[in-house]
Amino acid sequence: MSKALRIAALQYCAGADAGATLTQIEPMIARAAEAGADLVALPEAASFLAPSRESLADLAENEADSPSLHHFSQMARHSGAWLLIGSLLIHRSEDGKLVNRSYLVAPNGKIGPHYDKIHMFDANVGDGRHYAESKNFLAGGKMVVANCGAASIGLSICYDVRFPALYRDLASAGAAMLSVPSAFTYDSGRAHWHILLRARAIENGCFVIAPAQCGTHADGRRTYGHALIINPWGEIMAEAETDDDIADPGANDDVIFADIDFDAVQRARRAIPSLSNTRPYEV
Numbered sequence: 001m002s003k004a005l006r007i008a009a010l011q012y013c014a015g016a017d018a019g020a021t022l023t024q025i026e027p028m029i030a031r032a033a034e035a036g037a038d039l040v041a042l043p044e045a046a047s048f049l050a051p052s053r054e055s056l057a058d059l060a061e062n063e064a065d066s067p068s069l070h071h072f073s074q075m076a077r078h079s080g081a082w083l084l085i086g087s088l089l090i091h092r093s094e095d096g097k098l099v100n101r102s103y104l105v106a107p108n109g110k111i112g113p114h115y116d117k118i119h120m121f122d123a124n125v126g127d128g129r130h131y132a133e134s135k136n137f138l139a140g141g142k143m144v145v146a147n148c149g150a151a152s153i154g155l156s157i158c159y160d161v162r163f164p165a166l167y168r169d170l171a172s173a174g175a176a177m178l179s180v181p182s183a184f185t186y187d188s189g190r191a192h193w194h195i196l197l198r199a200r201a202i203e204n205g206c207f208v209i210a211p212a213q214c215g216t217h218a219d220g221r222r223t224y225g226h227a228l229i230i231n232p233w234g235e236i237m238a239e240a241e242t243d244d245d246i247a248d249p250g251a252n253d254d255v256i257f258a259d260i261d262f263d264a265v266q267r268a269r270r271a272i273p274s275l276s277n278t279r280p281y282e283v
Contacts, residue, residue, distance in 0.1 A: 006038050011226075013213060013215030013217060014217065016219075018068050021046075028255050030078075037079075039149075042084060045089060046085050046086050049218065076106065084103075102114060114144070117140055131185075151262055154178045154179070158184060161197065161200060168203065178204065185224065189226065194226070205232040205274070208228065211227050214242060214252045229260075232268035
């Protein structure tokens, strides 16, 4: 029998100031560690959400000396848990270009593998706002499966969830868990969030970990919340308490937990072997 892993996923409303957001979530990470979490997962834009598109480049930190990344490294070391930074909006070291980058940090504080969001959120979801992520960010071009002790996790970010081929490739490459840290818009989340995440779990026989932003942010956008942990059969193991009638920042902050047994991955894949039954076809 495989060793169970205790997962914690955070839900909160990041502000426009990284320092203030880090202060806000530090006790949440400490709470998760005290409850025995082996892996603590944070949402997309883990340390801040810019108040405007124009301010984004100035607020984004340089990867080489990022205060947020350094702080998260210290948090991982103090907690003794793996820390999945859902994403940081950051100027990458090699050329300064702006990327939406997810990091896995080891319990000793070492910065591990990272993933740059591939699918850019260029959309009109009916909330009166036009989202054009590609105007600010360089899209990633490489999938990432990372080891976090007892298992492998496939990294993704938010809008990626609408592109199932990515998750099929992650699962085929050995991922037993799929991370989907998000800042999902309220309107699209209400319609699609649970359905998409449960589908990705079922299709691939994987656990899905989806920490989430929730509330009204400095730029006026509202995020959906409802952070989830889902098992390989598509069943919801944990969901953050979220009052959809309240959009105030911090009103729906929560930490959810699930103890996951990786034998469930093999049971699901034996029952419905969709990965091994995949067949080529002509287009």
